[in-house]
Amino acid sequence: MHRPDESSTGSASHEKFVVVERPTARVALPPPAVDGDSDEEAEVDGSQANDGDLLEDFPDETDELELVHSRLSSLVNLRLDRFARHLRKLCLRQNAISHLDPEIFRLLTQLEELDLYDNKLKTVGDALDNMAALTVLDFSFNLLRQVPEALSHLRSLKTVYFVQNKISKITGLESVGATLRSLELGGNRIRHIEGLDALVNLEELWLGKNKLTKLEVECITLSWLDAQSHTIPQNLSTLSRLKILSLQSNRITKIEGLDQLADLEELYLSHNGVERLEGLENNTMLRTLDVGANFVPAIENISHLVSLEELWLNNNKITDLRALELQLKNMASLETIYLEGNPCQQAEVLRDPYDPLVSDNFSAMGRY
Numbered sequence: 001m002h003r004p005d006e007s008s009t010g011s012a013s014h015e016k017f018v019v020v021e022r023p024t025a026r027v028a029l030p031p032p033a034v035d036g037d038s039d040e041e042a043e044v045d046g047s048q049a050n051d052g053d054l055l056e057d058f059p060d061e062t063d064e065l066e067l068v069h070s071r072l073s074s075l076v077n078l079r080l081d082r083f084a085r086h087l088r089k090l091c092l093r094q095n096a097i098s099h100l101d102p103e104i105f106r107l108l109t110q111l112e113e114l115d116l117y118d119n120k121l122k123t124v125g126d127a128l129d130n131m132a133a134l135t136v137l138d139f140s141f142n143l144l145r146q147v148p149e150a151l152s153h154l155r156s157l158k159t160v161y162f163v164q165n166k167i168s169k170i171t172g173l174e175s176v177g178a179t180l181r182s183l184e185l186g187g188n189r190i191r192h193i194e195g196l197d198a199l200v201n202l203e204e205l206w207l208g209k210n211k212l213t214k215l216e217v218e219c220i221t222l223s224w225l226d227a228q229s230h231t232i233p234q235n236l237s238t239l240s241r242l243k244i245l246s247l248q249s250n251r252i253t254k255i256e257g258l259d260q261l262a263d264l265e266e267l268y269l270s271h272n273g274v275e276r277l278e279g280l281e282n283n284t285m286l287r288t289l290d291v292g293a294n295f296v297p298a299i300e301n302i303s304h305l306v307s308l309e310e311l312w313l314n315n316n317k318i319t320d321l322r323a324l325e326l327q328l329k330n331m332a333s334l335e336t337i338y339l340e341g342n343p344c345q346q347a348e349v350l351r352d353p354y355d356p357l358v359s360d361n362f363s364a365m366g367r368y
Helices: 039-051 149-153 324-328 343-350 356-365
Strands: 017-019 024-027 064-067 089-091 113-115 136-138 159-161 182-184 204-206 217-222 229-234 244-246 266-268 288-290 310-312 336-338
Parallel strands (some): 024 064, 064 089, 136 159, 204 244, 244 266, 266 288, 310 336
Antiparallel strands (some): 217 229
């Protein structure tokens, strides 16, 4: 997932400081307890963070607040309500927050970005019900078991992160179908691609490190004949505006169901069980194709991908490079081809290194 670098927040100073270029507040606390510090000392430090108002020196007009790694478990003493008229971004990363108090959050109606990455949330409740202006929401690295129902109130939401939770089924996204552009559900327990029919404007879908076995959407329909619901596999046609599809580290064995994704630019399928390069006939806009660490035996069926810039085929089962020129000769924009870790690497080394064909092919083993 492409995420911005996190700013360092560890500091030996107990002082707070303000970035003065704009009304943004960033609170820095001492680093957490290390080996040698007693549990009692660490507990005291944590209680101090929750007992005091860490934001008392900041003006009411502050529009961004960052309290990262501040050992917060409660927000009561921060008096966030006084920032409500101006606050646009609230970052509470790497704390110990397990409950979102509706009495606090219902006043933050101007909030556009809410970041609760790496906390202890199991549920969300109705704390976000008044955040109609929210566009970015990050609940990654928490303990959620399902997509929060609160999303139904977030009618401006464009980007949402649920990385590394305990979500097993994709649900509850119907209400954000018109606005959502990027959905990140990597590192969960999802077995089927489903519940995406309403996301007609989605441009990025990140589903790496789940338990997916097939590249298809499961649609539940009701049969009029026997009044039973049936699961019917479909392709990803409803996601026709998708530009990035990330499915690394799953259990997919076949590339299929991508026929309607004509605008797809980046496809990530590394660390799966893919057995052949195929199913990309209509994906001519692809710029990045990553099928590294699979079971692909040959370079084939990609000569039409003339917009390709990066091709990753490392750690597969490719035994020779005879098809290399035929498949890649029309790719004028190709900058990177990565073939390291294939059987052909050893085979080319054993051949005459002064053979021009060997030299040209061997240069494609690495990345440049």
